[in-house]
Amino acid sequence: MNHYNPILNVDSYKTSHYLQYPQGTQYVSSYIESRGGQFKEAVFFGLQAFIKQYLTTPINAEHIDEAEELCLAHGLPFNRRGWEYILEAHQGYLPIEIQAIPEGSVVPTQNVLAQVVNTDPQCFWLTSYIETALLRAVWYPTTVATQSREAKKVIQRYLLETAENLDTLLFKLHDFGARGASSEETAAIGGLAHLVNFQGTDTMAAILAGRRYYAAPMAGFSIPAAEHSTMTSWGREQEARAYENMLKQFAGNDRLVAVVSDSYDLWGAIENIWGGELKERVENNGGTLVIRPDSGDPVDIVTQTIERLMRLFGATINSKGYRVLPPYIRVLQGDGISLHTIEGILSAMKARKQSADNIAFGMGGELLQKVNRDTMKFAMKASAVRVNGLWRDVYKDPATDSGKRSKKGRLALVHRADGKPYTVREQDIGGRQNLLDIVYRNGKLLIEQDLEAIRKRAAISEKGDLLALAS
Template sequence: MTTTTSARITAPAITTPSITGALFETDAYKLGHRELYPEGTTGILSNYTNRGSRIEGVTKVVHFGLQAFLQSYCTEAFAPFFAADEDEAVAEYEAVLESILGPNHIGSEHIRALHRVGYLPLVFRAVPEGTRVPLRVPSFTIENTRPEFFWLVNYIETVLSAAVWHPSTTATIADHYRGILDQAADTTGVDRAAVNWQLHDFSYRGMSGTASAAASGAGHLLSFTGSDSLATIDWVNRYYPSSAGTENGLVLGSVPATEHSVMCAGISESSELETFERILDKHPSGIVSVVSDTFDFFQVLNGILPVLKNRIMERDGKLVIRPDSGDPADIICGTASRPGLADAVAVPDGGARTMEGDPEYFGAVQLLWNVFGGTVNAKGYKVLDRHIGLIYGDSITIDRARDIWTRLEALGFASENVVFGVGSYSYQYVTRDTFSSAVKATWAMIDGVGHNLLKDPATDNGTKKSATGRLAVTRGDDGELVLIEKATPEQEAASLLQPVWADGAFTTRQSFADVRAVLGNLA
């Protein structure tokens, strides 16, 4: 018998900034920008704008995530810096700066001055979160409130952009899904309240970490109530807490559900039928979801569920069947629903296809209807019996969702017969360029004179052209948000861009319920 001994290896000490950490949440090249601005600069105004869209049909972006950034970064992340001894904080800043750049030619008096202020001397003006903001109209602006801290406005651009673009992008994609599902519900006679639960967030495991999953998950929950991303609850309660008269209520909801490990472990002890029976024993009432394609999905539909029909129908609740492999539209609606396929596929001897002989031809919804039946709603569309349901939780995209609802409608089924789970493809397979989200300066005060700033690269197609001057946002005659460039003081005062945070404190806050109400999707 051979034994091995392991020596304990001590990792080298890693020194990280603890007091000044927030000051280094930026691009290294920004550290010295203060002295590169023109002499006499005392003011900078920048804005956050979504300049374009890579998603067909999306021309407005939901403003969301700024309030979380203002609390998490502008307030909480800077708290250790402002609470620390001034000399200790400055010394740590200098040490980190020298480790990055070598000899410190940037200086640290501006950091010492910031410490003495005790807060970030900035003002953020924004439209209410939850607002659908047209492309090329700013969602918010940032400006310094003390002349010596003009450098701070774009110093925080990096962390600001990183914090806001993703929850805003997710909120916009969820809003787009919601529009598709609402249209399908209206067409097939479904109460829009049912749509609240028709898109379920399964994206947590595909995200770059818990922080991004939580923020993105909150964007999803502006339009839907179903989610398995539990980290979002704490994020919402921390950054968008309930307030008097605006209780957040249900932030997210889910149901007991199996996964493939449960089904595989069950099969190792007994048959798949007995696994279903055990699950029903454990959940005699309520909703329970069972992944059903670990082995043979259509055998579950045609072999197991008919055996369990009476037991399922006698439950005070719903058994939800979940496939998550194969082509979603074909699995749900059947290959027969593909345009033109029914005519192209020959039936031997001219006979009719049978459910048992070709289950994929019919699809899951029709097979469940054949076993459990259901009702026909006021618009003439079939709705599965309330004791049985279907969720598809893999490979769903906006185009596939639209295709599935269209095919269900053609088959005579209401849209509520299927719930979708969306994952990282919808919410993580995006970038800051999905909506060309950017922070750009548009105005500067230099030697007491205001200057309109404009970025307009000759080699660009126009996407990167910035707004210019002081900015205001108003509503046009059609009710849509409109940008006013080179705004007058009177136009700024009447602007929808109103202060939400100034000099270290919120001037207004929204609960999560407030943001949901502004967007107006939840029925």
């Protein structure tokens, strides 16, 4: 038996819920939304990966036996009859239907993103049973994709103000987050969510996830780069030889190489080695040397590094009046990078007439790990039930927290007159198109989406506006 048991991908208390619904319950409909939080809009992503990985494989008798044994020992009731019914009547595939907006769609928060309902009245309890797995499958990659896109907006704004074009935008924020993620699966899902917006990554698991789940032969790219161990293994006295070896190994036309340069003394490395002993090698390298500071205050370090490099290697002034290093040398800041520090660094650079062309960023824990369900206040809530043939609204409206008020009824997402999407009841849709598509039913993925199409939906116009929602 596969070690993964889908019946146990659940919060413990859910196993008792089949006994808690009103007599005659036939269908339960629930929805997922971001109730607000840090961002004003969400980039929906990640559902297809979850469906392919977890919902297209049936449960079996061994799963049921294991789940029963564990639940009873754990102090909980177990719905053996319900799971055996799914095995017999549905060959082990979950009788649920999932609707969702196309992945990559950018939707204002407080709108329905996905909706789930059971397709067999015998399995009314199943909709909420899968909340644990389904909500987690949506909130995490959507939050990462959203934050990554917010960073893209900031970087794009400064490129538009201080650079000639946006040619380098897709490689301005590199994913360094794999080692800071809680698991390989986290790194894969979050890393791929970042690649909805950018194409630079060192998270190999994300590349594999792109191939496996989103028909992306190569979702992102990287370059040869040094780390402190490879530089310090030469010894402090041989630091220049370590750097020289990097140029020797990885030089060439159109090739990039990144070298961490603060193992000992960043300013000494810039002044005496890169801008001194190896200056001609750098100038005639044929490609681009990317110098990476890795400590200190990011705003101060970046602006000073660029200033010193410009003094040593020169700079041109572009048509917008900002200074740009020669094309053979650039800077990569991968320490202490967050949405806040990206803005701070670029703002300080602009004040010193340094173009955003000079810098790229690497983001680690802030990108893949320093997010949680509350970052965007994600929730999955029941909004309608059918009992004895009649649909009725289900909602919560806590007197102590109006922010947790939930929506009522079967829901749809439609375009307003101004083009922005908003949530309505399904029965109020009129002649408008429902942006929620049925993507999964009874064990089958019904709509296959590829990363290229998802990237187009999430793209940003030069004014920073949404280019496209779903079609």
